[in-house]
Every structure is written in structure tokens, then in C-alpha cells.
Amino acid sequence: MATSTLCNQVAEKWQRSFAKLNREKEGITGLLEFTRAWLTASDQLRPRDKSGLAVKPPYDKTKLRECFEIIRSCNLHAVFLDDYLDAVGRHLPAITSDIEFYMKMYEVHITYPLPTFASWLRLIQREPKVEHIAMLINIAARWQRAWAPLPEMGASAISAFTCTFQTHLYSILPPSFTEGFRDLIAATFDFKSIESAPDWLPLRFPCTPGVPRPDFTLWIVMQELGLIERYETLILSVCYERIEKHISETCGKVWDRQVLQEMRDWMSREVVTWLTMPYARDARSAEHAAMLMKGVGSRLDYHVCKTLADLRTLEIFDIIIDYPDSRPALDDLKECLQRVDQRSQLVQSLRKANRRRLLHPGADTKLILTQYVSIIRCLRIIDPQGVLLFKVADPIRRYLRDRPDTIRCIVASLVGDGESGESGDSLVDENEPIQPINQTQLEDYTDPNWEPEPIDAGPGNDIISTLISIYDSQELFVKELQILLAQRLLAIKDGNFDRERRNIEILKIRFGEAALQVCEVMLRDMTDSKRMDQHIQQQTASDLHPTVISRHFWPPLQTNTFTMSGQFRKIQEDYANEFHVFKPDKKLVWMSHLGSINLEVELDDRTVEAEVPPLEAALIELFSEQDEWTVADLIVNVGSIERSNAVKALTTWVELGVLKEDSPDHYRLLKTAEEASTRATARQPAVAVEELPPVVTVQQQQAEQMRVFWMYIEGMLKNLGQLPLDRIQQMLKFAPNYDRNIDQLAAFMEAARREGLVTVTNGLWKLQSK
Amino acid sequence: MKVTIKNWHAIAQWRWDIGSNEVDDEGDVCGICRVPYEGCCPSCKMPGDDCPLIWGECSHVFHMHCLLKWLGTAASKQQCPMDRRPWGESIVSS
Incomplete structure (x- = not known):
């Protein structure tokens, strides 16, 4: 029910609106003028479907400007713009159908499983389909241009339109457009010149003269549609x-x-x-x-x-x-x-590769060491501070520590590989300056003047120090070095050991004079032996040229001494007497099993020349007394040797065609050659000197020691019943030379348990009752 | 059949000839420094001729350097450290 007040209000409003539109013109001419202007302007701007895409109908700029002027003066500018944008929204389906068309064209090419092989073949032969995406972009831009408001409407209108249009446009682009757009971008990489551009490009995007690249226009169009901004990450990802x-x-x-x-x-x-x-x-x-x-x-x-x-x-x-x-x-x-x-990735990757390719049982220790040295050198290039190296090296070092032959390998490379020549693939760089090994000194943090190490100091000094620091003490190295040197020196026959001397001199710089004193004595023994031999040879010439050693300064040598037979013994005795004359206060003790003898065996129809270990020589000498021997008799004649060694020595002669095993344990001298043995006699002189090191290795020494300690353990378990491990350790500490830690003892006891010598219950060890 | 030696490279140890004929003994030690005779006294680095032994009339044997040092001290009273008999060097060795 309209009250009079309400009527008045409506009337007033109406009056005001009318006044606004009529702009105080006569009658309703103002209103009519406004209506005309509104219609002209909206007709001009109205988004058109297909037909509108062609050319905008020509319009009179001045007239149109007047129309906008009128609308603006009526303050209905915003309403007009809204109305226009609504119209744009309403007409979008026209664009949608275009876009769908081109997207379909594009997708047809990528829709793979196709019914027949022939059509599949035909399709893959066709060019990639970015052309359709370019066309889609082209058409969208043309729509945008066609519907864009006239510049007369002002900048705000244009930006409002662009925003609305592009929002709509993006909302109707299917997801596969992104893929296509990406392909298109990627394809433009190759449009370097007009010639390299595909045919469709200049057709759709006519080239502006004077522009270096044929895709210039395409980019302008993309910019126009706001694609560059929207797909910036995509463009970069293409790059x-x-x-x-x-x-x-x-x-x-x-x-x-x-x-x-x-x-x-x-x-x-x-x-x-x-x-x-x-x-x-x-x-x-x-x-x-x-x-x-x-x-x-x-x-x-x-x-x-x-x-x-x-x-x-x-x-x-x-x-x-x-x-x-x-x-x-x-x-x-x-x-x-x-x-x-990416340093942590590098560390991870290298550690992983090392674990997979290096630190496995199949890899040779020498190889691991070589690679480790290379890693040290390489990572120092990348990171002089050595932080990377520290992280990578740790697993390698831990692994190397567990390998039994690591020390031997390092030491072998320290003194240079004997047989492989001077310039083998030694770990030691000849050019690297030799420095004494710096013992890692613990930092004294209570020192008020303490300063952190300079960041670029690096943890390792030179390669050798780094290798040696794998182990806590260098004592092991010196021990191993001594063994290696002993092996080398004992194998030398011509008295030329300059190389060894040189190596020791170099190593002295590293390990210090005192640590290598023992090696010094060994070298002097060599010189003395040579001089002594020269002297004795002048007195009475002998075929025997011994190396006389100072036994306490050489590593323990294998002891299975036997007595040489026949003429050998005589030569030894003669030489020893001669020695006694030369040095009245000393005497010689032969280590008969060591060394080598070059001899000739004269038989009825042939002579066999051979270089053999002393045991072989001793045995064949016995055959000159009697043609047939049993192994047992032979052993009795030469003294304490193991049966297996004797058989081995006899086998050497069998192989050389000098002896024949008629029946088990029964050997006969072949005075005349047998058919089968001619082959062996052909290769002369035969070398049967075994390569086995005559020196007892560190492991063997330790095993020998442990045998002694076992006696102690056995004794205490017998007397005291059962004992915990730490108690055994404590008591063993009273034993002379006992230097094992409790872990080593535990491993040893475990080994004893496996052999059934002891049992353990609740950490208490006791002897296995028999 | 005859075996002819052309060249023989052998290994031997030297021992001080102190009269005993045992070969396999671990070697006696100097009564003063407790280092084997074939080793060297604490002040020497090279064994053998550089660090010889000295034979006493009392049949005790020491590293020469060890004994001379001992005799040089006042407490020695020129006696053998083992049996406290007056020290005299045995001229005839072995």
C-alpha cells in the first residue's frame, strides 16, 4: 500500500534521474539525445560473433566521442562499461567454439592409440602440431582486438576489458593447452631466421620488416593476450x-x-x-x-x-x-x-659410489689405495679446505683399517714396487716434497693463546702422511717395512741394493732416523757381508756367497733348519772356518733353508741346470750316493724337515726330469732321460726358487705369540675354574710382551670357543671339560 | 751322477764365539744392559764390530761399552758386576 510519502519519494527520485539524463535540456530532447548516444555507442562496441571478427564497422570518431561525452556527463559511464563487459561475457561461447576447434586439431595429433597401423604411420609422419596452438593464439588475439573497447573510452575501460576477457579466455582453455603452449615455445627456439621458420608462421604472424627474428609478431601477440606473464615459469622451464x-x-x-x-x-x-x-x-x-x-x-x-x-x-x-x-x-x-x-649431494654421491664400486671384497687393496689417493688429490682441487675430503674419506679409511694387507700395500708403495719397475703406478708422487710425518697433536684448549687452525690449512699434509694416519701408530708401518725390506734384501744375489738404500733414506725423512735404525743395521749387514765375502774369496775361492745378518735386527726368519748334505755341507764348513779366521771372535750359523743355489746335475746322457732352493739341492745331492730313496730315509738324512716340504722339493726334480716317483714315497734317479721328461729338460736353466717370502709376516708373528698366551689362559682357567673376560685380560697383562687389548682378547677367546677349547656362560669362560 | 755348484747364495747369522756350541739357544744377554750379546749396548746403534764384547777372567761376558762404563763408576771398585771378583780381561777368547 503506497503511502503518500512513498509516492513523493518515488516522484522525487524519478525527477532527479530525469534531470540527470536530460541535463536541463528543453523538454525531453536531452533524454532522447542520451538514448541515441547510448545506442550508438553500445552498437559500436557490442561484441559480434563470427562476422565481427572481420573488420569493425567504420565509425565516426567525433560522433562516437560525443556519445561517450554525453554518457559520461550523465555519470552513467560505469553502468555503460558494466553493461559492455556483460555483453562480452555473453558472447564468449563464440570464442569457446573456436578454441575447441583448434584444440581438437591439436589433440588429434597427440591422441595416440589409433585403430590401424597405416593411419598411425601417417600421423607420426606429420609435423608436430604447434601450428594449431599458434593459430589458436592468433584467433584469440583477434577476438580480443575485435571486442576491445575504443581508446576513446579511456585506459581504465581498456584494462577492465583486458582483465575480463583474459579471465574468461583462461577459464576456457583446456589443460592440454599448457602442453601445447610449451611445445610452441620450445619450437620457437629454432626460428632463428626467416628461412628456418615453418611456412605457417609468416602466414599467421606477418613479419615486421627490420626485425631480426621471424617469431617477433608471435611474441607480441602472446604479450597482448597476457600469456607471457601467465606462463612465465613455463617459459623458463623450457629454457x-x-x-x-x-x-x-x-x-x-x-x-x-x-x-x-x-x-x-x-x-x-x-x-x-x-x-x-x-x-x-x-x-x-x-x-x-x-x-x-x-x-x-x-x-x-x-x-x-x-x-x-x-x-x-x-x-x-x-x-x-x-x-x-x-x-x-x-x-x-x-x-x-x-x-x-651442492656439496652435500657431491659427498653423498661419492660415498655411495665408493661403497658400491670400491669398498667391496672384490677390489684389490692396492686399487682402493690408489683410488683413495686420487680422491684426496681430486677433492683437494674442489675443496682446498678438505671438508669434503674429510666426509668422504672416513668410510674408506675405516674400511682400509679392516683389511689385513693395507699396511703391506702402503709400505710396498712407499718403497716402490720392486718388479713392476721404477715408475710403476706408485701411490707416491715423485714430485711431491718429502716431509716428516706430523704426528697429530691434540689441541690444547686450556692454552689461553689457543687459536683455531686457519681454515685453509687442510687436515692432511701430504699423501703419505694421510695414508699412514689411517692407523693410529706408525709402529706397525715400521714393522711391516722391516719385513718387506728383509724380503727384498735376502732376495738380492748380486749385492746391488742401491735402490733399497735410497728408499730407506727417503723414508728416514718421513719416519725419523730413530724409527728406521733397524733398517739401517740391515743395510749395513748387506755391505759388511759383501766386503767380508770379497775378503774370503781372496783367501779361498768358493762358490758360496752368503749374506750374514745380525739376527736381532732382522724380522724373525722362518726356522726349519736342516742339515745340508755331502759337498754342500763341506763348502759351508770351509766357509765358516775361513770366516772364523777373518773374524776370530765370531762364528757363522747357517740358515740352510734360505737362499738359492744355481747348480748343474750331470747325468749319463744330459746335464740339467737349475736354480733351486737349498732343500732341493740337499736332496739331489743325496741321490749321488745312491740312486733310489724313500722319502722317510731322505728326511732322516737331512734332519728336521717337514714331510710335505721334502715331497715338494722332490717334485721339483721330478718336473725337471731328474727323478721319477716309481711308487708312492719311492724316488729313483733317472740316469738316462725318459721320453716324457725330454720336454722338461728343454727349458734351461729352470728356476725353481719359490717366491714365498722367507720372512715371518706380522700375522704369523702374532699368531705365534698368541699360542704362548693361550698357555697362560689355559693355566689360569685350569686353576681358577671360570673367569670373566676382563679378569683374564688383567692377569695376562702380567705376562711378558702382552700387548693385546680386551677386544682382541675377546676375538681370540671366541675363536677358541669355536674350536671347542673353552665354553662361555654368562660372560664366564671355562675350559671345555674333556 | 754329479752335482756341480755354480753359485750359491746363502743366508747366515753371525754369533759371538763365546764358547758354547749350542746353536738354537735364544742367545745370552749382557748382564749389565740385558740386551743380547748380538744386539748392541744402549749407547750404540750398530751391533757387531762397533759394539764388541769383553771377556772377563771370571768367564763373564759383557758388552765392552757397558762394562767400561761400569768400571768408570766409583761403586764398581773395579769388580765384575756379577760375582764381585776383581775384574780382569781374559786375553784368550774362547
Whole structure:
């Protein structure tokens, strides 16, 4: 029920609106004028379907401006704009159908499983389908242009329209558009010149004269549609992919030259030139362009470094194997790592590769050491502070510590590989300055003047010190060195040991004079023996040339002494007498089982020349007394030797065709050669000197010691019943020379338990009752 | 059949000839420094001729350097450290 007040209010409102629209014109002419202006303007702007895409109907600029003027003066500008944007929204289906059409065209090519092989073949032969995406972009841009408000409406209207249009446009683009757009972007990489552009490009996007690249217009259109902004990450990811592809194609396994700069050059040549299209199209000068692309350029540079670092990280193990040929690759990696923080990945990768490829039972200790040394050298290039090395080296060092022959390998490489020649693949770099081994001194933090180590000092000094520091003490090394030296020296026949002397001199610098005193004595024994032999030979010439050693200064030598037979014994005695004359206060004790004898066996129809160990010589000498022997008789004649050794020695002669085993344990001298044995006699002189080291190894020494300690253990368990491990350890400490720790003892007891000698219950050990 | 030796490279140890003929003994030690005779006294580095032995009339044998050092001290009273008899060097060795 309308009251009079309400009527009045409506009337008043109506009056005001009318006044606004009529603008105080006569009668309703103002109103009519406004209506005309509204209709003209909206007709001009109205989004048109298909037909509208052609050309905008010509319009009179002045007249149109007048129309806008009228609308604006009536303050209905905003309403008009809203109405216009609504109309745009209403007409969108026209665009939708276009977009669907092109997307379908595009998707047809990627929809794979196709019914017949023939059609499949036909389709894969066709060019990739980015053309349709380009056309889609083209058509969308044309719609946008066709529907865009006239510049007369002002900037705010244009931006409002662009926003509405693009929002709608993006909402109707199917997800597969992203894929297609990406392909299109990627394809533009190859549109370097007019010639290399595909045919469709200049057709759809006519080239502006004077522009270097044929895809210039395409980029302008994309910009117009706001695609560049919207898909910025996509564009960059295309660049990244490009970089990754290029680097993996050109740099994989290329380690002999630095490639980082090459890649950077490539990037600025290829990628950055291309990037001027999306980012610096309208740059006025090169400097301007550089400024515009500064941000994106550094992102790409970062990506180049990252990709290369990733690649090298994957390859790091092989790079290290190739060192020093792969030095340039390491320099590259170093530079990359300064830009990209991937150090932990590098450590992980290298540790993993080491675990998989190096630290397994199949790898030779020497090989592990060589690789370890290479790792040290390589990681020092990448990271002089040694932090990386520290992290990587730890598992290797722990592994090496558990290998029984590590020390021997290190020592062998310290003195240079005997047989493999002077310049073998020794771990020691000849050029590396020799330094004394710095014992790692514990830092004294209570020192008020304490200062942290300089960051670039690095943990290791030289390679050898690093290797030796795998173990806690260098005592083991000296011991092993002594054994190795003994083996070498005892094998020397011509008295030339300059090489050994030189090595010891070098090692003295490292280990210190005192530690190698023993080696010094060994070397002097060699010199003395030579001099003594020369003297004795002058008195009475002898075929015997002994090396006389000072027994307390040599590692324990295997002792299974036997007595030489016949003429050998005589020669020994003669020589010993001669020695006694020369040095009246000394006498010689022969170690008959060591050394080697070059001899000739004269038989009825042939002579056999051979270089054999003394035992072989002693046995064959016995055959000159009697033609047939049993093994037992032979052993009785030479003294305490093991049966197996005797048989082995006899086998040597059997192989040489001198003896024949008629029946088990029964050997006969072949005075005349047998058919089968002629083969053996052919190879002369035969060398049957065994390669086995005559020196007792550290392990053997330890085992020998442990046998003694077992007696103690057995004794105490017999007397005291059962004992806990730490008690046994305590008591053993009273035993002379006992230097094992409780873990070693535990391992030993465990071994004894396995052999059924002891049992353990609740940590108490007792003897197995028999 | 005859075996002819052309060249023989052998290994031997030297021992001080102190009269005993046992070969396998672990070696006696100097009564002063407790180091084997074939080793060297604490002040020497090279064994053998550089660190010889000295035979006493009392049949005790020491490293020469060890004994001379001992005799040089006042407490020695020029006696053999083992049996406190006056020290005299045995001229005839072995």
C-alpha cells in the first residue's frame, strides 16, 4: 500500500534521474539525445560473433566521442562499461567454439592409440602440431582486438576489458593447452631466421620488416593476450630443459677440457638471444636489453651451473679414476659449486659410489689405495679446505683399517714396487716434497693463546702422511717395512741394493732416523757381508756367497733348519772356518733353508741346470750316493724337515726330469732321460726358487705369540675354574710382551670357543671339560 | 751322477764365539744392559764390530761399552758386576 510519502519519494527520485539524463535540456530532447548516444555507442562496441571478427564497422570518431561525452556527463559511464563487459561475457561461447576447434586439431595429433597401423604411420609422419596452438593464439588475439573497447573510452575501460576477457579466455582453455603452449615455445627456439621458420608462421604472424627474428609478431601477440606473464615459469622451464639437454648431450664424459665457459657462451648465444623475445623485445639498445634480462639471465646461469654440477656429481667416481686427465672437469665442478651449493649431494654421491664400486671384497687393496689417493688429490682441487675430503674419506679409511694387507700395500708403495719397475703406478708422487710425518697433536684448549687452525690449512699434509694416519701408530708401518725390506734384501744375489738404500733414506725423512735404525743395521749387514765375502774369496775361492745378518735386527726368519748334505755341507764348513779366521771372535750359523743355489746335475746322457732352493739341492745331492730313496730315509738324512716340504722339493726334480716317483714315497734317479721328461729338460736353466717370502709376516708373528698366551689362559682357567673376560685380560697383562687389548682378547677367546677349547656362560669362560 | 755348484747364495747369522756350541739357544744377554750379546749396548746403534764384547777372567761376558762404563763408576771398585771378583780381561777368547 503506497503511502503518500512513498509516492513523493518515488516522484522525487524519478525527477532527479530525469534531470540527470536530460541535463536541463528543453523538454525531453536531452533524454532522447542520451538514448541515441547510448545506442550508438553500445552498437559500436557490442561484441559480434563470427562476422565481427572481420573488420569493425567504420565509425565516426567525433560522433562516437560525443556519445561517450554525453554518457559520461550523465555519470552513467560505469553502468555503460558494466553493461559492455556483460555483453562480452555473453558472447564468449563464440570464442569457446573456436578454441575447441583448434584444440581438437591439436589433440588429434597427440591422441595416440589409433585403430590401424597405416593411419598411425601417417600421423607420426606429420609435423608436430604447434601450428594449431599458434593459430589458436592468433584467433584469440583477434577476438580480443575485435571486442576491445575504443581508446576513446579511456585506459581504465581498456584494462577492465583486458582483465575480463583474459579471465574468461583462461577459464576456457583446456589443460592440454599448457602442453601445447610449451611445445610452441620450445619450437620457437629454432626460428632463428626467416628461412628456418615453418611456412605457417609468416602466414599467421606477418613479419615486421627490420626485425631480426621471424617469431617477433608471435611474441607480441602472446604479450597482448597476457600469456607471457601467465606462463612465465613455463617459459623458463623450457629454457631449463633446453640447457639440461644440451649439457647432458655435449658434456657427458667430457672431462679433458673445461666446459663451463663453453656452456655459458652457448647459453648467451642461444638461450639469451631467444629470451630477448619474451623479455626484451622492445629494448632500445643492447645495454637496455641486458638490464631487462638481468634477473632471468642470472637464473639461467645458475641453472647452467646446477645442471653441470649435477652431471659431474653423478660422474664423480669415474672422473676421479681418470685423474689427472680429468683435471679440467674438476676445475669446472669447483666453479659450479661456488655458485650452487651442492656439496652435500657431491659427498653423498661419492660415498655411495665408493661403497658400491670400491669398498667391496672384490677390489684389490692396492686399487682402493690408489683410488683413495686420487680422491684426496681430486677433492683437494674442489675443496682446498678438505671438508669434503674429510666426509668422504672416513668410510674408506675405516674400511682400509679392516683389511689385513693395507699396511703391506702402503709400505710396498712407499718403497716402490720392486718388479713392476721404477715408475710403476706408485701411490707416491715423485714430485711431491718429502716431509716428516706430523704426528697429530691434540689441541690444547686450556692454552689461553689457543687459536683455531686457519681454515685453509687442510687436515692432511701430504699423501703419505694421510695414508699412514689411517692407523693410529706408525709402529706397525715400521714393522711391516722391516719385513718387506728383509724380503727384498735376502732376495738380492748380486749385492746391488742401491735402490733399497735410497728408499730407506727417503723414508728416514718421513719416519725419523730413530724409527728406521733397524733398517739401517740391515743395510749395513748387506755391505759388511759383501766386503767380508770379497775378503774370503781372496783367501779361498768358493762358490758360496752368503749374506750374514745380525739376527736381532732382522724380522724373525722362518726356522726349519736342516742339515745340508755331502759337498754342500763341506763348502759351508770351509766357509765358516775361513770366516772364523777373518773374524776370530765370531762364528757363522747357517740358515740352510734360505737362499738359492744355481747348480748343474750331470747325468749319463744330459746335464740339467737349475736354480733351486737349498732343500732341493740337499736332496739331489743325496741321490749321488745312491740312486733310489724313500722319502722317510731322505728326511732322516737331512734332519728336521717337514714331510710335505721334502715331497715338494722332490717334485721339483721330478718336473725337471731328474727323478721319477716309481711308487708312492719311492724316488729313483733317472740316469738316462725318459721320453716324457725330454720336454722338461728343454727349458734351461729352470728356476725353481719359490717366491714365498722367507720372512715371518706380522700375522704369523702374532699368531705365534698368541699360542704362548693361550698357555697362560689355559693355566689360569685350569686353576681358577671360570673367569670373566676382563679378569683374564688383567692377569695376562702380567705376562711378558702382552700387548693385546680386551677386544682382541675377546676375538681370540671366541675363536677358541669355536674350536671347542673353552665354553662361555654368562660372560664366564671355562675350559671345555674333556 | 754329479752335482756341480755354480753359485750359491746363502743366508747366515753371525754369533759371538763365546764358547758354547749350542746353536738354537735364544742367545745370552749382557748382564749389565740385558740386551743380547748380538744386539748392541744402549749407547750404540750398530751391533757387531762397533759394539764388541769383553771377556772377563771370571768367564763373564759383557758388552765392552757397558762394562767400561761400569768400571768408570766409583761403586764398581773395579769388580765384575756379577760375582764381585776383581775384574780382569781374559786375553784368550774362547
